[in-house]
Amino acid sequence: MKIQFDCYPEGKKKAVTLSYDDGREHDRQFIEIINRYGIRGTFHLNSGLLGKLGYIDRLEARELYAGHEISGHTATHPFLTRCPMDRIVDEIQQDRRELELLATYPVKGMSYPHGDWNIQIASMLPVLGIEYARTTNSHGRFDMPDDFWAWSPTCHHRDMLECGQRFMDNQIRHPAMSLLYVWGHSYEFHNQQNWDQLERFCEMVGGRSEVWYATNIEVVLYRNALRDLRFSVSGQWVHNPSAMSVWFSADGDIVEVKPGQVLQLC
Template identity: 55%
Template sequence: MNIRFDRFPNGGKKAVTLSFDDGREYDRRLVQLFNRYGLKGTFHLNSGFFGRESYIEAGEVAELFHGHEVSIHTTHHPFLEQSPQEQIIYQIVQDRQALETLVRYPIRGMSYPFGTYNGAVMEQLRSLGIEYARTVSSHGSFHMPENWLSWHPTCHHKDMLTYADQFISIEHRHSRMSLLYVWGHSYEFEGDQNWELVDRFAEKISGRDDIWYATNAEIVAYMQALKALRFTVDGSIVHNPTASDVWISVNDEPAQVKAGSMLELHR
């Protein structure tokens, strides 16, 4: 029996996630566009900048990003790898607490300010309950991350049309999950006067049955649930101890393993 962890929710093998930093006022327009097309975004916010010129207000965060994900970006956007341990802890914990107070759910992810980090920073994140952290090192591919604390995106939003075309046309020679991860800043659309990129991208990528549209945190949680599956030695029975339905391949066919259930797999 050939069992593989190669499927997203509903048995598909493709997912799209979008990630934008800083919490600038142009996030309002970007969220409206995402909502129009059914796309999901993760928005990494600096709580210490709320209310400043060109930044969003704290009081609008919960409603504005409803249906998307709010994630941390540190309180004041320092270079973490140049910071003492105490400042790293302060910047992460304070931002997380401030944002959780606004959105009323646990926040377990972030993006690195300036995209910079080192091993010591990553170790601090683990101890502070952070499960993923996005970099700005685009790899131009669609593979899943090897390390969630150095989660490299596919591309910056300036290149998302090119990668959308490539992503849609993927035909796997070998079965695997494919993820299109786009990152950027909403203020860049305004500065470059190219908001039409969002519409053109969304028209290409949205509304497809073979793509899962997810936030960063949803992807991490799904993968954690998938890896939590328990199999008998001969692979004939699988138990899902989590609260999430997951999908696997069994002899190249999709199989749903429902939350809290036991499933007998047929050869």
């Protein structure tokens, strides 16, 4: 039996996720726009800067980011490769601790401030409870990452229209589980006075029944749940030990395995 991990929830083949940094006041307008199109994303916040001039206030964070993901960006936004290792630990853990009080759920992801990181820093993150970390190294592709602690996006939003068009037109080298991952800062739309670009992008990729709109952590958790499926030697049975349904193809047919289910495939 040919088993392929090639489906997102409900058997969909495409996913879109956004990743925006810093928690600036322009997140309000950004979220109002993407919410209208059912697009979801992750917002990487510096807990030590919230409430300062130009930044989102702590008291509004939970409501503002509802339906999206609050994620880490370190407490004070330093260049991590210039920090002592113990200070890096403190920056990440302090940020998580404060953000979890606002979010009321575990904060398990981050983006590297200034896009500044190295292998030594990335190797620390699993011990600190971080399950993914986004870089700023855009690659223009639509594939899933090999390493979630060095997760590079498809594009910065300056290229979102071109990449979004290729994505929706199926100009994709690897069509199985294609992912459009856009990153940026909401204040850039304000500075460049091009909010219309975001509107056009949302009109292009939003509200599509064939697309899964996810936060960064949802992509991570779903991919991990797929990898945790337990198959018999014959491929006749599969057990899903996770707490979420997962989908894959078996001899070309799309199969759903529900949480905790042992399913006979043939």
